[in-house]
Amino acid sequence: MQRTLVKDAHNSTEPRDSILLQGWVRTRRDSKTFSFVELNDGSCLKGMQIIVQNTLPDYEALMHKAGTGASISVGGKLVASQGAGQKWEVLADTFEIIGEADASYPLQKKGHTLEFLREIAHLRPRSNLFGAVFRVRSRLAYAIHQFFQERGYFYVHTPVITASDCEGAGEMFRVSTLDADKPPRAEDGSVDFARDFFERQSFLTVSGQLEAETFACALSNVYTFGPTFRAENSNTSRHAAEFWMIEPESAFLDLFGNMDLAESFVKHLVADAREHCAADLEFFGKFVDKGLNARLDFVMQRPFQRCSYTEAIEILEKSGRKWEHPVKWGDNMQSEHERFLAEEHFKCPVTVYDYPKTLKPFYMRVNDDGKTVRAMDVLVPGIGEIIGGSQREERLDVLRENMAAHGLAEKDYWWYLDLRKYGTVPHSGFGMGFERMLMFVTGVANIRDVIPFARTPGSADF
RNA sequence: UGCCCGGUAGCUCAGUGGCAGAGCAGGUGACUGUUAAUCACUUGGUCGCUGGUUCAAUCCCAGCCCGGGCAGCCA
Numbered sequence: 001m002q003r004t005l006v007k008d009a010h011n012s013t014e015p016r017d018s019i020l021l022q023g024w025v026r027t028r029r030d031s032k033t034f035s036f037v038e039l040n041d042g043s044c045l046k047g048m049q050i051i052v053q054n055t056l057p058d059y060e061a062l063m064h065k066a067g068t069g070a071s072i073s074v075g076g077k078l079v080a081s082q083g084a085g086q087k088w089e090v091l092a093d094t095f096e097i098i099g100e101a102d103a104s105y106p107l108q109k110k111g112h113t114l115e116f117l118r119e120i121a122h123l124r125p126r127s128n129l130f131g132a133v134f135r136v137r138s139r140l141a142y143a144i145h146q147f148f149q150e151r152g153y154f155y156v157h158t159p160v161i162t163a164s165d166c167e168g169a170g171e172m173f174r175v176s177t178l179d180a181d182k183p184p185r186a187e188d189g190s191v192d193f194a195r196d197f198f199e200r201q202s203f204l205t206v207s208g209q210l211e212a213e214t215f216a217c218a219l220s221n222v223y224t225f226g227p228t229f230r231a232e233n234s235n236t237s238r239h240a241a242e243f244w245m246i247e248p249e250s251a252f253l254d255l256f257g258n259m260d261l262a263e264s265f266v267k268h269l270v271a272d273a274r275e276h277c278a279a280d281l282e283f284f285g286k287f288v289d290k291g292l293n294a295r296l297d298f299v300m301q302r303p304f305q306r307c308s309y310t311e312a313i314e315i316l317e318k319s320g321r322k323w324e325h326p327v328k329w330g331d332n333m334q335s336e337h338e339r340f341l342a343e344e345h346f347k348c349p350v351t352v353y354d355y356p357k358t359l360k361p362f363y364m365r366v367n368d369d370g371k372t373v374r375a376m377d378v379l380v381p382g383i384g385e386i387i388g389g390s391q392r393e394e395r396l397d398v399l400r401e402n403m404a405a406h407g408l409a410e411k412d413y414w415w416y417l418d419l420r421k422y423g424t425v426p427h428s429g430f431g432m433g434f435e436r437m438l439m440f441v442t443g444v445a446n447i448r449d450v451i452p453f454a455r456t457p458g459s460a461d462f
Numbered sequence: 463u464g465c466c467c468g469g470u471a472g473c474u475c476a477g478u479g480g481c482a483g484a485g486c487a488g489g490u491g492a493c494u495g496u497u498a499a500u501c502a503c504u505u506g507g508u509c510g511c512u513g514g515u516u517c518a519a520u521c522c523c524a525g526c527c528c529g530g531g532c533a534g535c536c537a
Contacts, residue, residue: 029496036496049497068487085497103488108473109498110486115529116473171535207537232535233463245537324533335533388537433537446530457463458528 001075007043009078012088016078021048021090022098024126025070027109028063035063039074039090042131045279049081049089050074062095068109069101069126114449121453121462129288132280133450136273137438143272144225144246144434147265153221153248158208160227163200171231172203173241204229208247209429210363210416213392216249216427217419223248225434233457237446238383240435242455249429255365255374255391258428259351262378262387263304265432266349270296273441281442289443295381296441298348305346308354309372312337315345330356335384342379349380362402363416364390365426376430383440389430396420 001020009019023041030036033054040047052063066072075094081087106120107127117124124130145155161175177197178184186192193201208224215222224247231241248261274281274296285292307315316327316337325334333352341350353376354367364373374391393399399420403410410417438450448454453462 027498029494029499031494031496032492034495036499038497047497051495081495083495083497104472106472108487110473111498112473119529228537230536234535235463235530236532236534236536237530239536243537332535385537431537436537 005043006039006041006046006048009048009090010044010046010086010088012078015080015088018075019078019090020073020075021050022073023047023071025066025068025072025101027068028066030063035066037066037072037074037092037095039072040126040131042125042135044135045128045132045283046086049083049086050076050092050095051089052092052095056092056095062097065097065100066095067101067103067105069105069107071098071101072096073098114446118448118454125452128283129444130449132277132283133438133442133444134452136277136280136442137450139276140269140273140434140438140441141225143269143276144223146272147268148221148223148248151221153223153250154215154219156208156212156215156219156222156224157226158205158211158224160205161198161202162205162211163198163202172206173229173231175202175204206230207245207431209249209431210413212247212249212429213427214415214419216251216429217423217425220251221248235457237448238436238439240447240451240454240456241460243447243451244434246432246434247429249427251425251427253391253428254426255353255376255428258389258391258430259304259306259353259376259378262351262376262389262430262432263349266304266378266380266386266437267300269437270299270441284443289445292443299380302348304349304351304378306351306353307341307346309333309352309356310354312341312352316340319345330358332359338377338379338384339381342384343381347381349378349386351376351378353377360390362406362408363392363399365393366398366402374428378430380440383436386436386440387430387432389428391426391428394420394424394426396424 001018003020003022006021006023009021021039021041023039026038026040026047028035028037035052037050037052038047039050052059056062073096074090074092076090076092078088078090081089083089107123112127117127117130125134148155178191184192184195196202205228207228208226212222212224226244227242228245229242232239250258250261310329312333313327313329319340321340324336327337341352353374354372355375357366357371357373360373360375364375366373376389377385378387380386393402396417399417400410403413435447435450439445439447442450444450448456
């Protein structure tokens with residue numbers, strides 16, 4: 001007989017004489033003449049209640065083995081439940097233990113801390129919370145492709161190993177096949193990377209942006225969606241050394257069009273999760289973040305606020321707040337400032353744009369004032385920056401000046417400069433941290449809990 | 463990287479300079495269409511590691527290790 005997923009069994013419109021369910025025991029409650037076994041197969045949050053009568057052969061031995069964590073295969077009838085907690089339940093005709101789980105099985109019926117569950121990252125997807133998180137993660141990954149594909153964007157696979165540094169994006173992990181103990185040396189004593197695998201220094205990518213720009217300047221609208229790496233020693237709940245990023249790049253689009261795209265993108269993802277992961281989101285609202293539903297409502301209903309960096313600084317100066325880090329024009333906005341804008345002043349996602357040129361990388365388009373660039377950051381309540389983007393500098397002469405000002409050698413970026421040399425166009429793009437978006441949608445507060453196997457400084461288990 | 467908090471049973475935690483505690487989990491039994499079932503009994507300990515102070519350290523001190531929070535950097 002073919003296996004039915006618990007999710008589909010719950011969606012059944014009528015009883016079934018014969019059904020096969022396979023999954024893992026979450027909990028068992030014994031009676032004198034029968035046992036309740038809750039079977040979960042991960043297809044949805046809810047498990048299926050199995051009724052096992054003591055008339056089944058080997059009943060005692062079977063139930064003894066069917067503890068929390070054991071894998072089982074159950075054949076029986078899908079019938080309307082007599083109990084109040086569920087519509088359907090299964091009366092078992094056959095009950096087979098596939099794999100036992102003894103008393104050392106670490107997941108219990110009762111609550112665990114997230115810190116403990118991180119230590120058993122290989123088992124935590126079997127918990128309610130992490131099952132829900134990773135179902136939502138899967139769904140949103142799908143929704144990302146859907147959003148862009150429906151708008152005529154092409155999916156570009158930018159390289160994971162790169163020799164170019166997307167300047168400003170942070171420290172990089174070196175990729176090398178040289179002997180770490182005895183690397184070849186050049187005459188001046190430095191490591192001779194000309195004898196490395198790629199015959200030059202190479203790294204894991206920090207961003208696919210520069211490569212995506214080349215494709216936007218050919219296919220018009222493209223996006224990347226893949227892993228990126230930062231070797232920063234960042235120890236916060238919002239940073240990981242390996243994370244996934246979505247980077248759309250659009251030709252003939254200015255900064256404000258870019259903001260429109262970012263806003264509809266965020267709204268699409270929230271709406272999609274709500275439509276397709278309703279039970280999981282309800283769970284988050286109940287057990288993870290009581291304010292989640294209200295916050296998501298807010299995001300869906302209101303247009304994102306927009307204010308220039310200069311206006312934002314004025315708002316912060318006039319707020320009457322005492323800041324741990326004083327604010328003045330020309331300084332980076334700190335977490336406390338971003339949080340104030342999104343959480344207290346505007347009380348919704350805010351797009352801040354036109355940042356001082358000195359704070360931003362070389363590729364951002366310089367405004368007519370000569371002091372600011374066409375950069376934008378989308379700040380959301382609770383998370384902070386979820387999107388960073390810009391209109392790119394399409395004027396060859398200005399780009400060269402910026403590179404010189406940043407101390408960058410033109411020969412290292414010859415192909416990037418070619419995009420401006422041959423048929424240059426105004427274009428814009430942004431990067432969204434996938435995990436940060438997941439944190440926003442699920443209410444989960446730590447980035448380590450929305451990525452299957454987190455890589456953070458000092459930690460790369462599993 | 464800096465500042466702060468923590469590490470005691472499988473899990474969540476309390477506690478004390480003088481015999482190591484609870485709830486849950488596990489085990490045994492009872493009871494029951496239960497649903498984080500309930501009730502009774504019960505097994506279970508390198509009190510993170512190393513050193514110091516002390517008659518005596520899980521407790522006080524120092525160093526180290528590990529986890530977490532916040533900040534910086536950023537997505």
